[in-house]
Each structure stands twice: as C-alpha cells, then as structure tokens.
Amino acid sequence: MSRLFWDVAVLREEVRDLARSYRLPADVRGRLVLSVTDLASPEFEAGHPVRLTSVFDGTRGVPQLNLTLTAPRAARPPRSAGLPLTAPETSANSVTWHIPLPDRNAGPFEEAPARSPASLPAQVSAADEELRAALALADRLSAQHRLLKHELAETNAGVLALYVQLDERDEQVRKAHGQVLRELEDALRPLPPEIDGLELAVHYAPADPAAPTGGDLYDWFALPDGTVHVTVVDALGHGVRSTRGAVTVTHAVRTLALEGHPLHSILARTHHLLMPFNADLMATVLLVRLDPATGELQVASGSHPPPLLARDGSAPRFLEATGRGIGFPSPGSDTVLRERMEPGDLLLLYTDGLTESRRDLIEGESRLVKAVEQHAHRAIAEIPDAVAAEMHTVVLHADDTLALAMRMTAKAPAATGTRAVHRLPAQGGRADKRSIG
Incomplete structure (x- = not known):
C-alpha cells in the first residue's frame, strides 16, 4: 500500500486502521500513530504532502510490517530521535519503521473501506x-x-x-x-613493695587509648641489703612491639641488680646482653636506688629525663645524671649521681610523654616544677595523677606517659638483722592509669 496524504487527521486514521489490521497492540499502535503524525505535521503546515508506504515482510523468522513515511518536498531530513516509536532507518526525506508482528502467521487484513x-x-x-x-x-x-x-x-x-x-x-x-x-x-605491672618509711605510687596513660600497652614500663623491688631499686624504661615506638622491648630491658636490669652488679655498670651490661637478640631495640632507662634507712639516693641514667626532687623550703630541682641508653652509641651511665633524701622529700620519675606534650621540652620542664610544687602536699596516691592532669591540659604531641612518685615519710630504723621489707617476685612492671599507693 502506498498513498499520498495532505491532511493530518486522515493520515492519523489511516495509520490507526493499518495498525489494527495487522493486530498491533494498542500501546504500539498509539506510539506509531503519534510518531507518524509528529513527523508529518510540519509538512502539512507548509502545504506539502507526505506519502505513506506499508509493506508486509514474511521472509524473516518473525514477520514484520515495514512502514515508510516520505516527505518529497522536505526542506531538511526528518528527525528520528525522540519519537514515541523509534525508527531505525532514515534517509534524506524518509523514515522507516520495522515493526515485528505479534502473530507469526499474521498477514495484512483487507484494506479498510473509505471513511x-x-x-x-x-x-x-x-x-x-x-x-x-x-x-x-x-x-x-x-x-x-x-x-x-x-x-x-x-x-x-x-x-x-x-x-x-x-x-x-x-x-x-x-x-x-x-x-x-x-x-x-x-x-x-608489679604492686608496690611495702617498705617502712617509703611511699610509692604510679600513673600511666597510653598515647592511644585503644592500645593500652606501650613502651613506658617500670619495675620496683627490694634488694637483699634492704635498698629499693626502681627502673623506668621508655622503649622506642608504641603498642605491643615496644612493650616487648621494654619488658626485656626491665627483666635484664632486675637480673643484673639481683646478681649484685654495681649500679653504674648495669646499663652497659644490659645493652651488651640484649643487642645480639634484638639489634633494633632502643630505649632510654633511668635507674634509682634508695636506702630507706639512711635516705642515700643513687641515680644512673641512659639518655632518660632526669628525676625531680621536691623538698620543703626549697624549689624542686632536677637530678641530672649523664649517660646513653640501650641501643645508643657508647651505652651506659657516665656517672652515678648521689643525693640524700630527708623525711617529706618527694622524688618524681617520669617519661618524656609528661614534659613534651606541647613539643617544648624547656617549657615542659618549667611547668613540671610548678605542678610538683602545687601537688606535693597531696596523699602519695593522688600525686602522679594530679601532676599528669596538670601537664596534659593541652596535648599537641600524644605519647605514652609514666609518672612515678617516691616519698620518704620517716627514716626506717636501722636494724642489725633483716629490715622490714616485703619483697615481690622478680618480674618487670607495667604502669597503670590508676595510682597505686
């Protein structure tokens, strides 16, 4: 079938009848009618006719209706994009739809009579x-x-x-x-030894609360002669790996101390003992020994921050002892600093996380002196926590923090026999967030 049309209404009904004769579904029929009339309307408005040609193709696996709309006098090629029913084939003046028929045996019906x-x-x-x-x-x-x-x-x-x-x-x-x-x-973490004339307490806070173990460890125990030995270790790094390094240091120091090695030799011996097993280990170490009966105090240091001594009637002062830590070149303590503590004296041992929280060591040490002056009158169990809280009002550099306080209460009576000391099993200790008094 091929016919020429001059009117959009006649063309619309022709397409509708043709679609019905081929039993096209109503929605496909409606799309086809809209697509044909959309393309033909501009031609009719310009006074130009259009030709509609329909061909039944039963040669394919699925029979189809090929419907072509031609505009012989079109000024430009007809558009095919955006039509309600897509037209896969276009030329300079025509558009062709290939519409599969729903019934494989379907053929064209008899053409509808004139309206x-x-x-x-x-x-x-x-x-x-x-x-x-x-x-x-x-x-x-x-x-x-x-x-x-x-x-x-x-x-x-x-x-x-x-x-x-x-x-x-x-x-x-x-x-x-x-x-x-x-x-x-x-x-x-060991409990504090019970020693006449001496109070002990400790505070610990990790750099990362989710990893409460770190490289800041401590150990305290009584030697056979009644003196108290304290070790503070700050191993390089954070978390469990640094804890392992710090534990090995505290255990080695404890073993050497209990074997009777002089205080000034222990750091160097510890380095030489541990390096063959852990060449990457680096740790600063502070060793302190106190005789509660006489107040005699000895300090050996391996690159560690100096302890702070507070005494009534005078400003707190740092007890500087030089030396290099475990894993450092030429490790060991250069000298052993000697001091005498009196009843009421307070000694604070700590790691650099306490004084370097604001990234200024000099300013940190100055604030530490003021904090100890402010809180030295407190009960021993409160002092480490109070000092740490004062130092950490602003934290620009988070690090594991240890603060350990020792205070002479009264000289222990000198006795010819064994002194009143309750010793603990030989084991290193981990600092705690809580104070222990």
Whole structure:
C-alpha cells in the first residue's frame, strides 16, 4: 500500500486502521500513530504532502510490517530521535519503521473501506483503546515503581540492620581486645613493695587509648641489703612491639641488680646482653636506688629525663645524671649521681610523654616544677595523677606517659638483722592509669 496524504487527521486514521489490521497492540499502535503524525505535521503546515508506504515482510523468522513515511518536498531530513516509536532507518526525506508482528502467521487484513461520518464512533473507540493502553502501562509502571521503592526500603533497612550488627560485633571485639590488653598490662605491672618509711605510687596513660600497652614500663623491688631499686624504661615506638622491648630491658636490669652488679655498670651490661637478640631495640632507662634507712639516693641514667626532687623550703630541682641508653652509641651511665633524701622529700620519675606534650621540652620542664610544687602536699596516691592532669591540659604531641612518685615519710630504723621489707617476685612492671599507693 502506498498513498499520498495532505491532511493530518486522515493520515492519523489511516495509520490507526493499518495498525489494527495487522493486530498491533494498542500501546504500539498509539506510539506509531503519534510518531507518524509528529513527523508529518510540519509538512502539512507548509502545504506539502507526505506519502505513506506499508509493506508486509514474511521472509524473516518473525514477520514484520515495514512502514515508510516520505516527505518529497522536505526542506531538511526528518528527525528520528525522540519519537514515541523509534525508527531505525532514515534517509534524506524518509523514515522507516520495522515493526515485528505479534502473530507469526499474521498477514495484512483487507484494506479498510473509505471513511464516512458514521465511522467516527469507531475512530473514537480506537483512540480510547490506545489511551486505555497508555493508562494501563502507566499504572503498571507506577505499581512497579512502588514495588521497587518498597523493596529498596526493605533492602536499606536490612543493610542498616547489618551495619548495626557489624558495629555491635566490632564493639564486642574492641572490648575483648581491650580486656586482653588490660590483663596483659596487669600481668606486667608489679604492686608496690611495702617498705617502712617509703611511699610509692604510679600513673600511666597510653598515647592511644585503644592500645593500652606501650613502651613506658617500670619495675620496683627490694634488694637483699634492704635498698629499693626502681627502673623506668621508655622503649622506642608504641603498642605491643615496644612493650616487648621494654619488658626485656626491665627483666635484664632486675637480673643484673639481683646478681649484685654495681649500679653504674648495669646499663652497659644490659645493652651488651640484649643487642645480639634484638639489634633494633632502643630505649632510654633511668635507674634509682634508695636506702630507706639512711635516705642515700643513687641515680644512673641512659639518655632518660632526669628525676625531680621536691623538698620543703626549697624549689624542686632536677637530678641530672649523664649517660646513653640501650641501643645508643657508647651505652651506659657516665656517672652515678648521689643525693640524700630527708623525711617529706618527694622524688618524681617520669617519661618524656609528661614534659613534651606541647613539643617544648624547656617549657615542659618549667611547668613540671610548678605542678610538683602545687601537688606535693597531696596523699602519695593522688600525686602522679594530679601532676599528669596538670601537664596534659593541652596535648599537641600524644605519647605514652609514666609518672612515678617516691616519698620518704620517716627514716626506717636501722636494724642489725633483716629490715622490714616485703619483697615481690622478680618480674618487670607495667604502669597503670590508676595510682597505686
């Protein structure tokens, strides 16, 4: 079939009848009618005719209707993009649709007779059918959209519930991890020895609260002659790896001290003992010995911050002892500093996390002197925590922090026999966040 048309209404009904004769679905029919009339309308407005040609093709696996709209006098090629029904084939003045037919055995019906006014109800009925098909499609799409939204909401709720479960699981793992580390910390931390005339307390805070073990460790114990030995270690790094290094140092120092080696030789001996097993180990170490009966104090240092001595009636002062730490060149203490403590004197041992929290060592040491002056009158169990809180009002550089306080209360009575000292098993210790008095 090939006909020339001058009127859009006649063309529209011709296309509709043709589509119905080939049993095209109402929604496809409606799209085809709109596409043909959209392309033909500009030509009709310009006073130009269009030609509609239909060909049935039954040679393919699926029979199809090939419908071509030609505008012989078109000023420009007809557009094919954005049509309700896509036209895969275009030329300079024509557009062709290849429409698969729903019935494989379908062929063209007999051409519809010429229209008359009596055929108007049939035209309206066909248009209504196309409109109903379009509305039904819109309803289906709307229903599918609602279903997708519901499924998406359920999926989102499931994902949210999964996130909540994972977060709860992570929290449980973090708590279990923290509990294991706290138990490890408790296993490494010795209780203070009970010694007449001497009070002891300690504070520890990690650089990372999620990793409460670190490289700042301490150890305190009584030697056979009744003097008290204290070791403070700051191993390079953070976390469990630095803890391992600090533990080996404290254990080596304890062993050498209990074997009776002189204080000035212990740091160098510790270095030579440990380097073959851990060549990467680096640690600053402070060794202090105090005779509670006489107040005699000895200090040996390996690159460690100096202890601070506070005495009533005078400003606190640092007890400087030179030396180099474990893993440093020429390790060992150059000299042993000797001092005498009197009843009421307070000695504070610490790591650099206490004085370098604001990245200024000189300013940190000045503030430490003022903090000790301010809090020295407190009970011994409160002093390390109070000093640490005063020093950490502003933290620009987070680091493990240890503060250990020793205070002479009264000279222990000199006795010809064994002094009143309760000794602990030989083990290194880990500092605690809580004060121990």
